[in-house]
Amino acid sequence: MRLATLILSATVATAPLTLPQLAMAQPQPAPAPSAPTPVAPAPSAATPESFAPLARRLLPSVVNIQTNQTLQARGNRPDAPEMPQAPPGSPFEELFRDFFERNRPPGMRPGQPQRRQQSQGSGFIIDASGIVVTNNHVIDGADEINVVLQDNTTLKAELIGTDQRTDLAVLRVKSEKPLPTVAFGDSDRAEVGDWVLAIGNPLGFGGSVTSGIVSARGRNINAGPYDDFIQTDAAINRGNSGGPLFNVQGEVIGINTAIVSPSGGSIGIGFAIPSNLAKNVVAQLQDGGKVRRGWLGVNIQQVTDEIAESLGLQGGGRGALVARAQEGGPAAQGGIQNGDVILRFNGHDVREMRQLPRVVAETPVGTKAPVVVWRDGREQTLELTVAELPAEQQAAGGAPEQPRPGAALELSGLGLKVAPVSPETRERFSLKEDARGVVVTEVAPGSSAAERGLSAGDLIVEVQQNRVSTPQEVQEQLARLRRQNRPSALLLIETGQGQRFVPLRLAPEGGGGSPG
Template sequence: MAQPASPPAAAPATPPVATPPAAAVAPLPVPMPGAPESFAPLVRRLLPAVVNISTSQGTNAGPRPGRPDAPETPQAPPGSPFEEFFRDFFNRNRPPGAPGAPPGAPGQQGEGPRQGAPSRRAQSLGSGFIVDASGIIITNNHVIDGADEINVILQDNTTLRATLVATDPRTDIAVLRVQHTAPLPFVPWGDSDTALVGDWVLAIGNPFGLGGTVTAGIVSARGRDIRQGPFDDFIQTDAAINRGNSGGPLFNMRGEIIGINTAIYSPSGGSIGIGFSIPSNLARGVARQLAEGGRVRRGWLGVNIQQVTDEIAESLGMRGGARGALIARAQEGAPAAAAGIRNGDVVLRFNNQEVREMRTLPRIVAETAVGAQVPVIVWRDGKEETLTVTLGELPNETTPASTTPQQAPADRPIELSGLGLKVGSLTAEQRERFRLRPEQRGVVVTEVAANSPGAEREIRAGDLILEIQQERVNTPQEVQERIERLRRQGRATALFLIEGAQGQRFVPLRLAPPRGPAPG
């Protein structure tokens, strides 16, 4: 490239403009180790501890809809050698009489169906891994869900009948046990918190029932929420994961398990490089409890929560922007209410761990020991307060808290100017009109104007207003008075606690000036 010419000698001497060094404006180079020349030495060490899992159940049970690991013939280009290979492979493994099975095809283990016994068929193909030489195997719950026979195939093709120890559907983890004459090879758990985006990883499993298959990739993202449950914290990877890989391990380059391959995102059903693994730091504790006690005991706070938005943070006077988990409802008689946690509190820290957003809290609470006394920092009335809560045990199904029936006075509906809402008292007529339960209380929304602030926040006729700015309201007049008081205080937003068909939630509404005659 040509260099710019030097300025003429006759040019007036002007102090040169200081230019910062390149290192000050550009990121410093990071030394990068080269990609491994081969994964083969690591794979040789790990393969013996990774198993294939095949389950079966009576044909009378029928297929289970939505199972991602049911046997399914992969799609191959028409006319390619793989098309016939896959078709022959899967037809040979179909039970007698199944569509596509060859006439007279033998049953499992080379035997035809016994007289009078129900025929059986393969219901699921998946993966797992051995974590103890005595024969403890970890896999996904959905791999073995509903099975009445589970077989584990080792790397040397030895088939062992497995016993189901226990499962945890909430995290999709299952523990199996097999008996063997000699100690089995096993793999160690690793620390998933140390896995960084960009780290190399290996996935080993049983895709499409083909047997032990190794794929490599990197950690693509951390902390993914894929709407599978309240404890979602998945590791995302681009290592190829397909049907049948479920329950298999995700390894770091030290040969440690940092995840359990569980789900994929794929419009086609095959790998497009977006797979999800349960972090080992979550899975290990669950697996240990299942193996030792047959069930998982989780901490329980007893609250309904929602995300803190910028508008909610503003209405609560929170400094530093939106963060934490907003308590929409502290269930009566639950540990949170017993500790003094109230509706409208924002949990900022729980057991000395920061609650960055709403979905962080359930996971931290669940991982805390039942019966533990832990500090909780909440935002309340414009400042932080520290409370101490004694955790209960998360029940299988949370029982809704009861409330005392209360009949509000029969007042006429009132229009809330600037909000597009009309509200009324909870009369017998309104309860019947909106099918409200006898124990429900508050102020009922009778009309919502189209394109109004209320409509934009998805408030519906029949919803109940329980609180405004964390103060209980029981009549339409109280609602109107609270709003006018906030306007006089110069508040731009009012925080409503709304109860609708989906439960309770906080809704911030902008306090636009009420409509009225223009000044003369």
């Protein structure tokens, strides 16, 4: 009790004062009788005194999702995988590890086969007939999905459709009576500092409510090509995945999806899919079970300040630089060329490269879209027809794609051709699986590179102590050094014998076009 009292006292003592309180706390001279000082009206409260009425209204529409999955036997090999493999450093890596360890049957050693696996997550009802939204990773691979309502009613769920690129899934349940629902709000109106509520099923405890604020907007956590997460400090833990993030009006402005945590618990860094990204995906899944996305057919890269300067583009690095307009694709047919900088697409400003894939994907297939590009030192407006993203396409329309495997780029003036590290180049030059950098595919006889002992199969790891991972990055670094009138470039080269620094003379470029 003493600890609670101390905490309460400290809280009261440090509570921020409102504007009227500050006025009362300052000594003020008495106003003259003939000129009374007007009293400013108190500002309206931006936050309710309690979230209880809001939570009471919203809780019935948030559900617990329970899944069962049959795992194939893997024998008794000690190296048999125990759990889904998440990318290193992924927010889900530790989640998977903790979950599988906690759910291993008693007496079962690591490596022994497991027959059944259970997991839990969250979701919310958007249609009274029984339409439920959640994360794809909550139900991925499940043989059986059950939705548990707030009153503990359990309903068997049917999977309508999923979308891995945005990690969304839509379920359908059948109920004898209309179910309580919530509606999507406008996530674009959410500002950093706005109050939010997260409701879900953390750690299997059932409906729980946490509050916080919007910590940041437009976060990219490398979860997919359309990353645009809302970051919040509202406590989000395992089991909250798929649950809603509400504004104070009770509208869903996000879908809680990921956390960053060294321990698996909440440290106040959670991420939610914005409702404006989710609405279109959910509507398409609900209608047809799949998502049709717009596609341009371009490889793009970030416009750095140096690139902007070289192109005469005012305002610094902005837009998306077209490294390659794929032959026969919508962009090429509409007049987009290699080296164009896309500044505006269908009325949307493209401030950063990663905004373009999302805007294109959300554009209905068949739309005739105006595109503003920077070319030859001025803005030009083109019109193209958005096509549908091919099913086999690995990167989304407008998404930054890796150069074609083994495609070589000539570094003019150095006598080198380089290519990205890919399965093809790994096999061709017997590179290690963990090889990083850019691989040299050809060295011109008599060139500066040949004189320094470079040969095909060597890796360029750094240029002037800057890490490089694509041929375009090497090209950008060399271009920067030439603009600085540097006589040579210092390359960190890796061979089978180790790493070494190699200075190469920067001969004038003998031509060469835009990357692509």
